Amino acid sequence: MATLKKMKKRIPFGTISITDKSKGLIKDILDSNRVSSGRYVRELEKSFARLIGAKEAVAVSSGTDADALALAVLHDFGAKREDEVIVPALSFVATGNSVLQAGFRPVFVDVEKDTLNISPDKIEAAITKKTRAIMPVHLMGKPAEMDSINNIAKRHNLFVVEDAAEAYGAAYKGKNVGTIGDMAAFSLYVAHIITTIEGGMVVSKRTDFAEVLRSLRSHGRACKCESCVLNVSSGYCDKRFQHGDNQDIRFVFERIGFSAKMNELEAAIGLGNLDRYHDILNKRRENLLYMIEKFREFKPYLYTIEESPHEKIGPHAFAIILGEGAKFSRNELVSYLEKQGIDTRNLFLSMPTQCAGFGYLGKKIGDFPNAEYIGNMGLHVGIHQDLNKEDLDYILNTVREFLLKVK
Ligand SMILES: Cc1ncc(COP(=O)(O)O)c(C=O)c1O
Numbered sequence: 374m375a376t377l378k379k380m381k382k383r384i385p386f387g388t389i390s391i392t393d394k395s396k397g398l399i400k401d402i403l404d405s406n407r408v409s410s411g412r413y414v415r416e417l418e419k420s421f422a423r424l425i426g427a428k429e430a431v432a433v434s435s436g437t438d439a440d441a442l443a444l445a446v447l448h449d450f451g452a453k454r455e456d457e458v459i460v461p462a463l464s465f466v467a468t469g470n471s472v473l474q475a476g477f478r479p480v481f482v483d484v485e486k487d488t489l490n491i492s493p494d495k496i497e498a499a500i501t502k503k504t505r506a507i508m509p510v511h512l513m514g515k516p517a518e519m520d521s522i523n524n525i526a527k528r529h530n531l532f533v534v535e536d537a538a539e540a541y542g543a544a545y546k547g548k549n550v551g552t553i554g555d556m557a558a559f560s561l562y563v564a565h566i567i568t569t570i571e572g573g574m575v576v577s578k579r580t581d582f583a584e585v586l587r588s589l590r591s592h593g594r595a596c597k598c599e600s601c602v603l604n605v606s607s608g609y610c611d612k613r614f615q616h617g618d619n620q621d622i623r624f625v626f627e628r629i630g631f632s633a634k635m636n637e638l639e640a641a642i643g644l645g646n647l648d649r650y651h652d653i654l655n656k657r658r659e660n661l662l663y664m665i666e667k668f669r670e671f672k673p674y675l676y677t678i679e680e681s682p683h684e685k686i687g688p689h690a691f692a693i694i695l696g697e698g699a700k701f702s703r704n705e706l707v708s709y710l711e712k713q714g715i716d717t718r719n720l721f722l723s724m725p726t727q728c729a730g731f732g733y734l735g736k737k738i739g740d741f742p743n744a745e746y747i748g749n750m751g752l753h754v755g756i757h758q759d760l761n762k763e764d765l766d767y768i769l770n771t772v773r774e775f776l777l778k779v780k
Contacts, residue, residue: 382767386690386716387564388759390653393575395514395645402637410705411604413640418574418599420647421559421567425551427576429583431695432569432635433590436538436560439573440471442631443534444506444586444618449628450475450532452505452741459499460493460536461517462723462744464510468536469724469731472508476629479734480504481725483741489513489678489692490744493521496714500525506532511540511550512721513753515678519545538573541566542654543687550577550687561639564757565689566653567646582654592699593630595622653758657688660756660765664691667769673778674699675706693772695750701779703750709775710754715768718752753771 414432422430427616433439444458454476460468462481462652472479482495489512496507507526509517517535527532533554537543543550543558551557556579559565561572575586595616602608616625646653668677673696680686695703707717720730725736725743738745754768 374520376555381714382764383767384715384755384760384764385565385717386755388755389563389568389570390649390758391626391642391645392645392648392670394648395642398641398644399638402641403417407604408637411600411637412632413637413644414635415600415605417635417640417643417647418713419571420485420644422576424650425557425576426549427552427557428578429580429662430574430576431577431583431586431590432528432640433573433631433633434635435571435588435633436473436558436562436565437467437474438590438633439560439575440508440534440536440538440633441474442494442586442589442633443558443575444472444475444477444508444584445589445631446556446630446638447532452477455502455503456505458500459491459496460724461512462508462725462741463721463747464537464724466730466769467538468508468510468722469728471516471684477505479724479731481731481734481736482721482743484512484747486694486743487676487678488518489707489747490515490517490743491522493518493579494527496522496525497529498727500529500531504529504531504635506534508534508536510538511543511687513678513679513692514540514689515685516540516543516545516550516684517707519548519725523548523553532556539565539689540687541689542658542685546683554705555579556775564751566657566687567643567645569635569648570647572635572639572643577658588627588643589630590633591630592607592632592731593626593628594606595625595627603735604742613633616647654688656758657756661691663762663765664756664769667765668693671772671776672696675772675779690753691756692751692753694720694747694752699750703752705779706772706775707752710768710771713771715754717752717754720747720753722748746758
């Protein structure tokens with residue numbers, strides 16, 4: 374009898390759910406010729422705000438823009454160019470880039486190896502007279518220690534902007550991630566739980582912040598309407614000449630802005646996706662919790678982030694980190710998984726010391742030991758809605774096989 378060969382599978386890192394509703398809306402939008410930011414973008418913003426439990430939501434063209442614009446709002450509220458924003462040393466590089474794009478200087482603080490998030494104990498030492506905000510990242514959907522962060526911010530009169538790009542469905546002490554700081558930025562990039570293909574969203578409870586965000590996404594012009602009457606109905610804009618003689622609101626630039634609007638086609642993808650939000654979230658949560666539990670057998674060679682009783686991890690992807698004494702390298706594990714058809718991504722880098730662009734800050738390897746450790750030893754794989762238990766068992770079996778070979 375022929376021996377049964379283990380069937381090689383393909384486990385993609387991400388997936389996208391484009392619904393029939395989205396396809397129908399896209400056809401309507403194209404037929405109508407009204408394609409730039411208008412009623413569907415506004416509808417997406419309203420639904421998104423309801424879902425997160427925020428008063429305001431402002432759609433932009435990427436998660437990076439969401440981070441940058443949220444920070445840039447602070448220029449209207451006392452911040453000066455070249456002021457400082459505290460961010461974790463470990464994140465997707467967009468977090469650090471966005472601080473610079475907003476006109477601030479990033480000040481990096483090391484993370485904790487078990488949570489991957491900014492160490493609250495190290496934040497205060499990084500605060501100077503120029504610090505204006507702390508931007509914690511809920512990496513891999515694990516909520517940052519928001520009580521400590523908010524307390525520090527309160528003591529030093531700082532804003533808190535959550536980078537919630539990876540944290541859909543995450544909760545901290547009963548509060549939805551995204552509603553705990555002054556503002557929060559989400560990414561709507563493909564493979565995120567809500568996607569518009571490319572896109573981002575800033576949420577806040579403050580209407581004055583939302584108004585500035587709407588100006589910022591459109592070059593800093595004086596327009597702050599929830600949607601532009603010209604794009605929604607080709608109506609007459611009665612605010613157009615309210616800035617005085619010879620002034621046109623579309624050419625009154627109140628602040629340094631961005632070109633970061635979302636278009637109607639992207640909003641249509643998002644609106645269809647939102648209808649499936651709870652199904653997607655539940656399936657991913659089920660997958661994540663299954664993987665967290667099963668993965669404990671691989672300690673001390675490999676570990677992942679755990680969920681504590683006070684929180685819910687947003688099921689973005691599954692982190693895998695080599696234990697201290699592992700006798701194999703991250704790239705050996707990555708090659709083994711990839712050869713077995715399992716997509717992997719590295720678990721980001723220490724921005725100040727492992728990303729060349731931040732070299733100008735003069736930091737050196739060893740300054741952020743935990744972020745650097747994860748930068749060398751971490752990876753992540755998919756746990757998305759199109760993976761079933763058999764797929765997850767395939768990942769687990771492949772890791773088991775690898776460890777048996779190298780341990
Ligand atoms: C933590 C974090 N911040 C910001 C971003 C930027 O989002 P985008 O790729 O939509 O620009 C990402 C990307 O996924 C991210 O993981």
